[in-house]
Amino acid sequence: MQETPHVPEQEEVYDPAILAHARALLDACRTPREMGEAVQAAVARNEAWRGKQCLNLLAPEAPTSPTVRALLSSEVGTRAAEGHIGPVNRWFAGTRHIDEIEALCAELLKQVFRARYADHRLVASMIGNLAVYTVLTDPGDVIMSLTQPFGGHSSNRLDGPAGVRGLKIVDIPFDLVELEVDLDLFRKVAPLVRPNVVALGASMTLFPFPLQAMRKASAGSPLACCTG
Numbered sequence: 001m002q003e004t005p006h007v008p009e010q011e012e013v014y015d016p017a018i019l020a021h022a023r024a025l026l027d028a029c030r031t032p033r034e035m036g037e038a039v040q041a042a043v044a045r046n047e048a049w050r051g052k053q054c055l056n057l058l059a060p061e062a063p064t065s066p067t068v069r070a071l072l073s074s075e076v077g078t079r080a081a082e083g084h085i086g087p088v089n090r091w092f093a094g095t096r097h098i099d100e101i102e103a104l105c106a107e108l109l110k111q112v113f114r115a116r117y118a119d120h121r122l123v124a125s126m127i128g129n130l131a132v133y134t135v136l137t138d139p140g141d142v143i144m145s146l147t148q149p150f151g152g153h154s155s156n157r158l159d160g161p162a163g164v165r166g167l168k169i170v171d172i173p174f175d176l177v178e179l180e181v182d183l184d185l186f187r188k189v190a191p192l193v194r195p196n197v198v199a200l201g202a203s204m205t206l207f208p209f210p211l212q213a214m215r216k217a218s219a220g221s222p223l224a225c226c227t228g
Contacts, residue, residue, distance in 0.1 A: 130161035139166030151204035
């Protein structure tokens with residue numbers, strides 16, 4: 001009789017205590033309506049704490065105006081408009097006014113940045129940084145980037161686009177006390193590893209980077225602001 005192969009139990013990646021708390025909240029609900037109210041209450045708790053009691057240092061979480069908040073929750077915010085501006089360039093119908101809105105965005109960007117062309121569509125950090133590494137590097141090249149404990153982003157590390165691109169990643173030396181680039185150590189390491197790119201993108205940045213000194217120490221390697 002053939003033995004059934006052993007299938008290892010899948011490991012739960014979420015925090016078990018937080019999951020147990022969520023289950024307890026849902027188990028206490030008697031109706032789907034109460035379950036929805038439990039979710040809304042959690043959202044309200046986050047708004048009261050994170051929105052009014054915390055000092056947020058994450059760059060993408062800059063305060064938004066009432067106008068921006070209203071636009072994010074408007075009707076158009078739930079609509080799909082795959083493709084480019086123009087009725088024959090869309091995959092979905094009903095985008096007449098979406099085309100108008102997106103055209104306004106594109107033309108405003110041209111005016112602000114004094115550019116002939118502009119794309120208003122946001123690119124997430126993972127895809128954006130992969131595009132940068134595809135242009136500036138070849139597989140096997142060396143880059144230097146910040147580690148996550150010092151505000152670095154995974155898109156510039158082994159488990160992100162930099163790793164997918166097959167790059168060799170060297171840590172940018174950081175001062176554990178001052179929370180700044182250890183410039184003296186950087187001046188020693190950079191000439192040894194000769195990075196093709198020094199990625200300075202960070203999710204959290206407390207102080208300006210010494211760009212000129214780092215560029216000189218890295219023998220002119222591009223200082224790419226591959227952000228998170």
